[in-house]
Amino acid sequence: MAGPGQGAGPGQGAGLDRGAFRATPRVRHAPTSDLSVAEAAALRRVGLSPVGFVMGSAVMQLASTITGNVYGGMAMSGGIGWGGLLSSARASGSYVESYPCAHFGFVANAEHYGFNAENTVLAASLFEGYRLALSRLQDEAVGLGAHGVVGVKLSFEHMIGAAGTATFLATGTAILHPGSAPLASPFLTNASGQNFERLIGLGYVPAGLAMGVGVVYVQPNCLARGDLTVVGPNAQIPAAVGVARGRARQQLASTAHGMGEGVVHTEWSDRRFIRYGESWNQLALALGTAVRRYKTEAEPRPPRAIVSLRP
């Protein structure tokens, strides 16, 4: 699968008519950017000029494994019908595990039964949303003749009033090295200007972004729900976190594959997401920079320890 920022080439990620967005032709303004003064200075010291603040966005209808329907139309927890849910997860070969009631004796109450099921379709929607946003960001960078984009940030927002719809946004600052020929595919990195300067100074160049998303749907059993009548450690929540992160990590590595020697600056975000009553989707999201060595390191010397006379 094409990774973020890679893919069929500029302008082909979307099939959108970009010209339709501009009422007036683009006028050369002074470059905008969200860089701080120190960050801009760091970039200039390595010979780069910021050429403009770039962004890409996409609005997606989020799908969910479970019944194949758009999740906004899904029934709330308790009445979902686990039979169909579990069998569809099992059929697709993804992670699924059930957690029966933890009380002694059988409690015939739907709320005591739980399961984890990997929500591959939701994860794929999220990945696709970010990927589209990033490829459009890269298009804008190409349009400016840039060599790369630094300080890439991703954000996500549910749209109010439209159930199951979300906006994905990618932003960053496009940079250019005057005197170098343009690159067909400008590099993207989540490193800030200062971190970029350190990267280059220490012999590495960013080759591209690596990204991974993992989602596990959790319907907690009584113990994982925090039911006061049964206490102790539960295995359900750690398993959900572990699988979601594991999936994200796997995808991070596979999108980085063939790009560079390693991935650095990985930013992780985990949270409980899209809840229904007591159930939720456990989300793990990782974004990092694949790097390549462009020169061998000079003999390293231990850095000097200093104490700063700070005010």
Place this chain on the structure above:
Amino acid sequence: MTDVPQQQLPADALRRLRETEEPGGGRLFTSDLTVNEFLLVEEAGFTPLGLVMGSSIYQIGLQTRRWSQSTELEKLTQAMYTARELAMTRMEEEADVLSADGIVGVRLDVNYYEWGRSTAEFIAVGTAVKSKDGTSWRNAEGKPFTSDLSGQDFWTLLQAGFAPLGLVLGTCVYHVAHRTLLSTMASTGRATELPNFTQALYDARERAMARMEEEAARLQAHGIVGVQLVEKSHMWGSHTIEFLAIGTGVRSLRDDHVISPPVPVITMDR
């Protein structure tokens, strides 16, 4: 200020401090110094012995006072002082049990809990240290030195030829008078200084600082560094304010206080 009488440390505290002593004479130290602070304390010629703390749960009541008078609330001042002294004295005694020369990185905190009314816990926490060369660093009162200086500031102070003697503090709880209705109405619409309030705040701060300086004098300090003036209403409402002046009293170790010239730099971090 009256001195706080000798405190009996709770049995649990004594047990922990004694238990950390191992048969070979070694001791397991604990410390809330960061790694950098820990390394700088070692560079300065001291070894951390252990985390020492003292606490006191105090019920602070509101003293009756005349609504229209700006005045110090002496019972409250005494209470705030005593609660902190209890906490600090227990902390110093824990350091004594460890045969420490001093305590660095002292934090004085006030935690409010919801038990009863106006109950607060006063805590003093720091790291007890001992000098590696065996000289005594205890102060004029024969007690281990205390200081709220960070590990970095402690190292820098010693480089400059000074040594800490003790944490000095002065406090004053002041009630700032409410204005009468007539005087409020009279000045509506005009910009005017409120000399009573101005005077009240001056008074309160001066008292707090004077008491801090008195403590420093008792320790025979040559100066006070790192002075902070903290003003808080705690749980008394906005017309009652505690003024706390806190700093570290220091003594000179040598006649010159010259340090090797630091390198001027500008960091390019955000």
Place this chain on the structure above:
Amino acid sequence: MTRDMGPGVATGASGLPDIGVALEALRTPFRPDGQAFVSDLTVGELILLEEIGYRPVEIVTGAGSASWFAQFTTAGTEAKTWGGAIASAIAEARAGIASEVSQRGADGVVAMRLELEREPANQLTCTMLGTAVRGGRNAGHPGSAARGPFTTTLSAREFHMLIRAGYRAAGIVLGVSVVGFSARSASQSLGLVRDNVELEGQTTALYSAREEAMEMMAREAASLGADGVVAVQLSERPVNTMLTHAVELMAIGTAVHRGPKGHESLDPHLQLALDDPAAEVFTSG
């Protein structure tokens, strides 16, 4: 920390970096020669770890979760289930991440993120995440036989300084305890307690609970053969339960071991930073 390669001037590894050369490298196709590493470290942190002999392997993770229910009867009684649940959640997370480290043939985790999520009010989920590293001079760290891979929340910078000064890090050690208080003591309810006095019963109860947490942490460090614990974070959280008020005390730190040569000087230099944050002329609040 400035990487000082020349008299008084901090630059990149060998003078001003040649960005043109860097961009040229992107035009040639990349030929991987081995497994790519995946890390959440910055390049600066990678360099600091490399200098003490460590290379990154992969991001590793661990999680644990437990719930509890207050069981006190009288003020000052410790709720063992509560403290036990917290300790078990953290221990499980640590075991999970350590096993991922071992599976990858790595030695430990540096700059580990440790998060405690309490949701709903009586359930604690502990998650840990970091970059597993291999090689390095923390070999023979205390507890390596007993506990396997080291896990530390120390940053790469702190870890680097510690190792250079001749210490070894074993990893996180933890102590936790919970103490319950009834809303008022009997004499308080009867109005017999005057204002502006110390509440001795509650002071002693809190002391006991705090000491218990510290002792538990120190015992764990001692069992690893460590010389001490640094960067201890003491936290006190009031917790409301249906029955009564309670305070949860936690002490977490990193256990360290002095090397055979004791403290090896880092020879710190004084630096006068000419950075001043933007000054606020008018402060309020």
